[in-house]
Amino acid sequence: MEAVLEIQEVLRTSGRITVLTGAGISAESGIATFRGDGGLWDKYKIEDVATPEAFKRNPELVLEFYNMRRRQLLNVKPNPAHFALARLEEAVRDRLTLITQNVDDLHERAGSNRVLHMHGELTQARCTSCSQVVPWTGDISVTDRCESCGEALRPHIVWFGEVPFHLETEIPQALEAEIFMAVGTSGSVYPAAGMVLEAKLRQKLTIEVNLEASENTPFFDHHLRGPAGVVLPEFIDACLATHK
């Protein structure tokens, strides 16, 4: 396949690859996506659970939404798509930048060491006052307090209207890579959804892995259609077949 040859050439000449992942990569692990049938936004309203205003109005409800999802992490495992990206990192090391919109820890559990969580992480809590971030595996309750300043804690999550992480340095640098690949994302939430366009404007090669067309499909040069857990390992292993 043409895309495989193009990636092999980039790898041969020590080029860089950036991969952006979304909820679709964790779907085969049993974690619901946001949009589409059975998605989280079918059952919950964004304005009730995923905005700073919602947290001010009803912190118990917002904490419960994220506590439920943090508990779910105990019952899920990385799938072959997460492992394929870990193999890619092992092969090309710091020439891969993995950016995820996901707040689960499945990339890390598959062996990826350098993951940029632009929308935060379920396994961390943040102080609502001094912004200190601490590891957190259990539930967060309204009575939990920051060890440094004594104020309330919140999930370390980027809600609508808040600024995603790593936008100043790491993500702009990553968009200079020769290849931009998006896996399992609908392309409907900015600024992540704008990355493919930025890559295209810089004349980079763009590849989409998705079950179906996304909102950004026209901006991708190549489309790999199918479940990420099947399509991505096949593709990455073919690309790495000639890599020493």
Ligand code: BJW
């Ligand atoms: C499979 C599969 C399988 C399924 N295999 N594929 C224009 C420009 C900039 C901003 C805006 C703008 N217009 C509006 C905004 C504001 C807003 C926004 O984008 N709103 C849109 C709804 C229009 N953005 C924000 O508020 C962001 N902040 C911001 O803009 O700050 C201002 C600023 C930016 C930059 C500089 C300075 C200032 C913050 C966004 C925070 C998003 N938060 C959420 C929830 C919190 C995290 C959580 O609870 O988990 O993050 S929303 C939700 O959507 C979550 C996700 O990370 C995000 C993206 O969803 P994703 O991953 O794409 O999932 P789905 O479900 O949408 O799609 C799944 C895909 O997988 C589908 O395509 C399936 O086909 C596919 N799939 N199974 C392969 N097995």
Ligand code: ZN
């Ligand atoms: Zn604090």
